[in-house]
Amino acid sequence: MASDMESDIALHLKADYFDFFDLSIEKIIGSGSTGDVVLAVHNTYPDINRAVKRFSLKEEDLQKRNISLERVKKLFYHEVEMVRDLDHPNIVRRSNGIVCPGYLAIAMDYCPLGTLVDHLKKMTSERIDKFFPGVVAGVEYLHSLRIVHGDIKLQNIFINADNEAVLGDFGVSFKMPENVQGVKSVGSTMGYFAPEVLKKKPSVDPFKCDSYAVGVVLRCLVKRRRPGYTSDYMEEIRSTKMEDKFRYFLERLLCRDPCKRSTMSEVQRSLIEFTPDRYTLELSRKRCLEDISNSSMPQQKKPTHKRSASSSS
Known part of the structure; x- marks a missing residue:
């Protein structure tokens, strides 16, 4: 019964x-x-x-x-x-x-486009820009509810019919009580374990362990290959040619020190600054302000303005 x-x-x-x-x-x-x-x-x-x-x-x-x-x-x-x-x-x-x-x-719901594993070999910067923010948004949502996923990896990130990344497989997920700050261990797939877990620290922050796993996922997308059997990707990041925005996030997500490692909320806020649409919007706004400023200026240019222009070029 x-x-x-x-x-x-x-x-x-x-x-x-x-x-x-x-x-x-x-x-x-x-x-x-x-x-x-x-x-x-x-x-x-x-x-x-x-x-x-x-x-x-x-x-x-x-x-x-x-x-x-x-x-x-x-x-x-x-x-x-x-x-x-x-x-x-x-x-x-x-x-x-x-x-x-x-x-x-x-x-x-069935995700007809498989998982990130199926897209790894043909990954591009544009596709990372599409998939990575979705992964971050999904994990940040879980963390806002104090839910730890516990097994973030390529195989557990699915691509739906709208070509969006969605997080699945909550078999080892758990909810952290409000008054609890750490757990003994978290994670279940080699290559995605945070360094502090492998060092068998007496207590680890499971949310920061999730952050590390998200960093490993991004590393895999950038390198277009599965994770290695390591807990230290920093040397690889330094020696790999990649776009500055990806290096920025990898250095913060794969940081060895969990206290300095970014939370999902911090990553989500930073992503706004790297969004192409946001960049285009800011550029348009800047040009509009420049046009307004130029149209309101007298025909004779002031020396101070000349110095300002040359100093900013």
Whole structure:
């Protein structure tokens, strides 16, 4: 019998989820420790599709994946509880938990353009300008709710139909209590661990660990390759030719000292200064002010103005 909490956060069906909603499994699009992620398409209306993460409850599947039934259920309800109230354009949308015979499932919007891994080899500066602010916005939204993602990586950043980056997979995410400042450890993928985690510090700031992982993602986009097995990318950044704006963010996100490492709010504020539209707007405003200033000046130029112009050139 399901507990009240479990009944509240998940839809309980006596029938198979796919049969109940007239869906067919088109293909497997991912796989994890608890089961597969499949693309489900409506049989009558093929434009309706969902990505469905299945948590198998069958004994043979549990043995094959070396995981207990209790552990699977705990992971499922934890993830559903994490995502059910999230609402942000850079977070995977419409996530619903389903309990049915033989398995548990989380159904969510399907992102047809894959993950950042699929775009890595053809990454350009323009595409980084498109994807990176979305990643930052999604993580900053989580942090504003005191939610730590805990596993930010290329594979967990999806590209939706609008070619926007959206963050998914909240299996190890958690909410930090207001009166707690640090945790023992955070992160689950090698190459994305913050230096303080690998040094096994007694307490780490999980939000700064998320920031570091975002920095690793940006490094991967700039270098067009997956992360290395290291916790120190600073030397690589110094020796790599890249645009100043990317170096600016990498130096602040991959800083070894978590106290000096940028928060997502700080990065988001800085991004405004590097947005091309903002630059164009400021340039236009500056030129308008110059035109107004020039039109209001007397025909005979003052010597002081000449000195000012030459000193600013």
